[in-house]
Amino acid sequence: GEDVEQSLFLSVREGDSSVINCTYTDSSSTYLYWYKQEPGAGLQLLTYIFSNMDMKQDQRLTVLLNKKDKHLSLRIADTQTGDSAIYFCAEDRGSTLGRLYFGRGTQLTVWP
Amino acid sequence: DAGVTQSPTHLIKTRGQQVTLRCSPKSGHDTVSWYQQALGQGPQFIFQYYEEEERQRGNFPDRFSGHQFPNYSSELNVNALLLGDSALYLCASSPRDRDEETQYFGPGTRLLVL
Numbered sequence: 208g209e210d211v212e213q214s215l216f217l218s219v220r221e222g223d224s225s226v227i228n229c230t231y232t233d234s235s236s237t238y239l240y241w242y243k244q245e246p247g248a249g250l251q252l253l254t255y256i257f258s259n260m261d262m263k264q265d266q267r268l269t270v271l272l273n274k275k276d277k278h279l280s281l282r283i284a285d286t287q288t289g290d291s292a293i294y295f296c297a298e299d300r301g302s303t304l305g306r307l308y309f310g311r312g313t314q315l316t317v318w319p
Numbered sequence: 320d321a322g323v324t325q326s327p328t329h330l331i332k333t334r335g336q337q338v339t340l341r342c343s344p345k346s347g348h349d350t351v352s353w354y355q356q357a358l359g360q361g362p363q364f365i366f367q368y369y370e371e372e373e374r375q376r377g378n379f380p381d382r383f384s385g386h387q388f389p390n391y392s393s394e395l396n397v398n399a400l401l402l403g404d405s406a407l408y409l410c411a412s413s414p415r416d417r418d419e420e421t422q423y424f425g426p427g428t429r430l431l432v433l
Contacts, residue, residue, distance in 0.1 A: 249325075252422070306352065307354075307362075307422065309363075
């Protein structure tokens, strides 16, 4: 397909792990990104992974990359109510000029 | 460092009017990209400015135009507004050299066209 695909909704209980999945489109994508958007706000860069890596860990965040399947995931450990937001996956499709292609976003709801 | 700033935060216009949105990039960044985010959608790339010129453009009509100033700040202009132009308009800045830095987004301007 031509679009970055994400499931639209995910609900978890506080303290559990959250896993948000994404299928991107272009095997030449160099960087893959996860952005967070809280209600009424802009996009906050959470983390990114270079295409020659399989995994990247940053505190509670773990990014896994499967280039063969063009699958990207974001795991949030010990999910908190403050993690409730929309999470966007984005790819650069090999562009060195910084143009990003985004999915529709996954709405994460964390229940206390 | 103030990060990326945008003005105004909110704007209401009527169909057929024209609008100008403004963006100041993060300190040290010289490239500015504009995105449109419709409700319930991911951001869509409009265009990018570098060295005061449009460097690349997404699938948006000519009603959407822009400008970059010598201080790297940028404007997005939309003419003949349509109801469908109602969206959050996001500005992102990035440095000239792609190292580990990447695009940083501003808080956006929410445009409502009535």
